[in-house]
Amino acid sequence: MSMRRKMALILVGSGSAALILMAVVSYSIVKNELMGQTVDHLAREVRIAARAVQVGEPGEELQARTVTISHLLGVRVTFIDSTGVVLADGSVAAEESPRFENHLTRPEIQAAMHSSWGESIRRSQSVGDDFLYVAIRMPEPVHIGHVSAGIAFARVALPMAGLAATLNSLALQIALITLGVILLLTIASLYLSKQITRPLLQMAETAQKISQGEIGKRVEIARKDEIGQLAGALNLMADRLGDDIDRLKKLERMRTEFLGNVSHELRTPIFSIQGFVETLLDGAVDDASVNREFLQKVQRQAARLDALLNDLIEISKIESGEMKFSFRYVSLRGIIAAAVEEMQPQADAKGVALSAESVAETIEVFADRDRTRQVLVNLIDNAVKYTPQGGTVSIGARMEDGGVRVYVSDTGIGIPEEHLSRIFERFYRVDRARSRELGGTGLGL
DSSP: OOHHHHHHHHHHHHHHHHHHHHHHHHHHHHHHHHHHHHHHHHHHHHHHHHHHTTSSOTTOOHHHHHHHHHHHHTSEEEEEOTTSOEEEETTSOTTSOOOOOOOTTSHHHHHHHHHSEEEEEEEOTTTOSEEEEEEEEEEEEEOOTTOOSOEEEEEEEEEHHHHHHHHHHHHHHHHHHHHHHHHHHHHHHHHHHHHHHHHHHHHHHHHHHHHTTOTTOOOOOOOOSHHHHHHHHHHHHHHHHHHHHHHHHHHHHHHHHHHHHHHHHHHHHHHHHHHHHHHHHTTGGGOTTTHHHHHHHHHHHHHHHHHHHHHHHHHHHHHHTOOOOOEEEEEHHHHHHHHHHHHHHHHHHHTOEEEEOOOOTTOEEEEEHHHHHHHHHHHHHHHHHTSOTTOEEEEEEEEETTEEEEEEEESSOOOOGGGGGGTTSTTOOSSHHHHHHTTOOSOOO
């Protein structure tokens, strides 16, 4: 069963149960109120009948007087003596004498004997219909006409058929109203559940498509409630997932390129060394005109291989977090001077003028002295390599925007703009052939 149907079923079920309970309680309250009002009305009627029977026409018989009172009050009036004999009854003709069984055991008469009045709802054994009876005990026996026995009890009766019809009509109205409200509740629940579940289903569909590879899929829900917040969180998660996937793809590409570059960079000096050694072993070692040259080439390739391995070890330490740093406030002027001093022989050998611009002694940075010097050496080394003989390389520092900017400038060949975004990638070279010629590993930057 779908979430929408479950939600609608819960809303309709709980709402219908509450409405039915309210309908039953309402019917019960109205029924009790109506019965109470009817009993009160009959209690007043029976007292009126008890007084009216005493003020009839002189010489009028009790039965005729009882029929008149019944017609005036609209209820069945009965007068009973103390032994339970029915003296007169409004359901019998005025000229006839009532012939009913003894009423002393009737519930309403028994109650009136003990508490001056009583009521009951029962089927009349005399008439055969259901009646609501209310009876009172007369303060003193009343003698009317030629009836020898005195009236001890006055009783009125109302057929339950009319009251039952009223209650049935009321029950039907309550039932119809309840069914109508349940129908409206069902329609409203279906609409509400659709409004609530539609964005949830949309988010579920979007999440499924994202899981299937449609990373660009987004939830289009412009709401400011909790569902809108959930949709925004899902979109944000999808954005971050897309960024992560792009980053992983880039890392995988870089890893593949890195492995290829490492194998190539290692293979080149190894093959060169292997070729020179084989040549020497084949007899060139005894040839004084070439053996020294070959050994120097082997030495250069070994140095290149050593530099490459050292750079790879450094990169491995950085990426694994094993490289240790010692941060403290140090003078940037001293670090620049040390880097220039280290690179001066290489610059002189190439005929490049290397200089440090004036740096204020007060400029201090919170840094690792040795690693900062290594960074500057790499930058200067890169500048010297790609600056032709007779060119200049300078390094300096200045305060800028609350920090310190360190810069290395040269008169070399420069870097084309399209390569600037990749110069810090491993093994990336603008000019691979020239880089190898100059002894670079592609790892310095």
